[in-house]
Amino acid sequence: xxxxxxxxxxxxxxxxxxxxxxxxxxxxxxxxxxxxxxxxxxxxxxxxxxxxxxxxxxxxxxxxxxxxxxxxxxxxxxxxxxxxxxxxxxxxxxxxxxxxxxxxxxxxxxxxxxxxxxxxxxxxxxxxxxxxxxxxxxxxxxxxxxxxxxxxxxxxxxxxxxxxxxxxxxxxxxxxxxxxxxxxxxxxxxxxxxxxxxxxxxxxxxxxxxxxxxxxxxxxxxxxxxxxxxxxxxxxxxxxxxxxxxxxxxxxxxxxxxxxxxxxxxxxxxxxxxxxxxxxxxxxxxxxxxxxxxxxxxxxxxxxxxxxxxxxxxxxxxxxxxxxxxxxxxxxxxxxxxxxxxxxxxxxxxxxxxxxxxxxxxxxxxxxxxxxxxxxxxxxxxxxxxxxxxxxxxxxxx
Numbered sequence: 001x002x003x004x005x006x007x008x009x010x011x012x013x014x015x016x017x018x019x020x021x022x023x024x025x026x027x028x029x030x031x032x033x034x035x036x037x038x039x040x041x042x043x044x045x046x047x048x049x050x051x052x053x054x055x056x057x058x059x060x061x062x063x064x065x066x067x068x069x070x071x072x073x074x075x076x077x078x079x080x081x082x083x084x085x086x087x088x089x090x091x092x093x094x095x096x097x098x099x100x101x102x103x104x105x106x107x108x109x110x111x112x113x114x115x116x117x118x119x120x121x122x123x124x125x126x127x128x129x130x131x132x133x134x135x136x137x138x139x140x141x142x143x144x145x146x147x148x149x150x151x152x153x154x155x156x157x158x159x160x161x162x163x164x165x166x167x168x169x170x171x172x173x174x175x176x177x178x179x180x181x182x183x184x185x186x187x188x189x190x191x192x193x194x195x196x197x198x199x200x201x202x203x204x205x206x207x208x209x210x211x212x213x214x215x216x217x218x219x220x221x222x223x224x225x226x227x228x229x230x231x232x233x234x235x236x237x238x239x240x241x242x243x244x245x246x247x248x249x250x251x252x253x254x255x256x257x258x259x260x261x262x263x264x265x266x267x268x269x270x271x272x273x274x275x276x277x278x279x280x281x282x283x284x285x286x287x288x289x290x291x292x293x294x295x296x297x298x299x300x301x302x303x304x305x306x307x308x309x310x311x312x313x314x315x316x317x318x319x320x321x322x323x324x325x326x327x328x329x330x331x332x333x334x335x336x337x338x339x340x341x342x343x344x345x346x347x348x349x350x351x352x353x354x355x356x357x358x359x360x361x362x363x364x365x366x367x368x369x370x371x372x373x374x375x376x377x378x379x380x381x382x383x384x385x386x387x388x389x390x391x392x393x394x395x396x397x398x
Contacts (some may be wrong), residue, residue: 001389003028003364004039004047005331009055010346011036012302014310014322016266019302021323026058028329028364036323048388051369053333054380056358057345059305060321061093061330062286063312066189066217066245066272069095069136070103071120073129075276077102083281085130089374090283092132093330093362094320096312098189098217098274099138099162108167110144117158131360131367133330135160135318138189139181142166143173147180154184163211164191164203171207178211187316188213193248194224205230208240215241215315218274220256221249231256235263241315243270246289247279257293261303270315271308283374287354295352302346329364332357335378343379358382366393 004027011021023037027047035043044050064087070076073084084095100106100120107116121137128134138160139153150161161181163174178188190213194202204226208216216234219226219242231252234240242260244253260269273285282288286308294301313321320328334345334355342348345355356378359369369384371377384393
């Protein structure tokens with residue numbers, strides 16, 4: 001399938017160093033972006049579907065790098081069906097597992113956590129709720145795991161490992177297992193801050209520096225933040241990626257956003273939601289954290305968007321997160337909401353408002369065009385200008 005988006009008002013790349021791309025159009029084919037800029041009339045005519053963006057802003061699909069998926073589009077933590085599809089209507093096109101810790105009766109022995117990770121990975125390989133890509137299957141680090149166990153699951157495709165919910169006596173005991181996971185090519189993530197569920201323990205900067213994972217999950221608290229004095233340690237004494245989440249402490253989110261910019265460490269700053277949890281379901285969680293950073297600090301809104309897109313993609317080594325040729329064709333169109341005080345979506349985010357999600361494309365396929373179920377309508381009439389495929393891409397109403 002070939003898809004053209006034309007008449008764009010602005011294109012954000014997802015790269016904070018060079019956030020804007022010239023031109024007014026994007027061409028996609030076979031699930032990848034093939035051209036960004038200006039399209040010829042023949043290139044537009046060759047497309048199976050043409051979306052008239054009506055002057056809206058294109059950004060990469062948002063990457064929620066901490067989602068507590070289980071199996072299927074269901075969360076037992078909130079007893080909700082269809083939450084992932086709902087997140088697509090908040091502009092989230094990729095979700096990355098924070099481990100399947102919420103599976104009822106989850107196993108805690110080595111054989112069980114290995115089986116859980118492999119099963120989750122396999123279940124989501126071809127299941128795309130609402131068009132979202134879900135990277136599932138994160139092995140939960142539990143006492144008794146040996147290096148061979150990591151080799152075993154890595155051979156079956158598991159590439160994520162999570163510390164923080166295991167039955168260890170001290171978080172320092174995770175260090176050896178994190179090292180084994182990294183040796184076998186896994187991205188390693190660690191719960192940070194106070195306990196989030198009964199039985200888990202708090203994890204602070206000294207623990208993380210001893211473990212040296214790739215990502216400190218919800219460093220701003222999930223939901224309880226670590227002490228303020230630990231933040232400079234992580235920024236200045238490690239290269240760990242520092243993820244902030246909507247379901248955490250807003251004050252420390254803003255503090256860390258200022259801190260990483262002052263230290264010229266913005267590549268390490270990531271945005272996620274850490275949901276579903278006790279904090280609930282947050283289809284617009286990524287959008288809210290972007291607007292909090294853009295409106296309550298002097299962080300450029302383009303940088304906040306990059307922390308939710310390109311920064312996540314770079315740290316996790318995935319092919320989405322950027323509007324560039326060769327990248328996954330995951331694009332959303334943003335507008336200012338009808339009735340708001342701003343007419344431009346970036347100005348709306350700077351003002352503290354969410355933006356309207358006027359269209360979502362994943363894998364080069366429109367998932368909806370016109371309006372989201374979860375945001376107010378946009379000011380501009382985004383529409384399918386031509387479609388050679390018998391498909392209605394309009395979204396349902398609220």
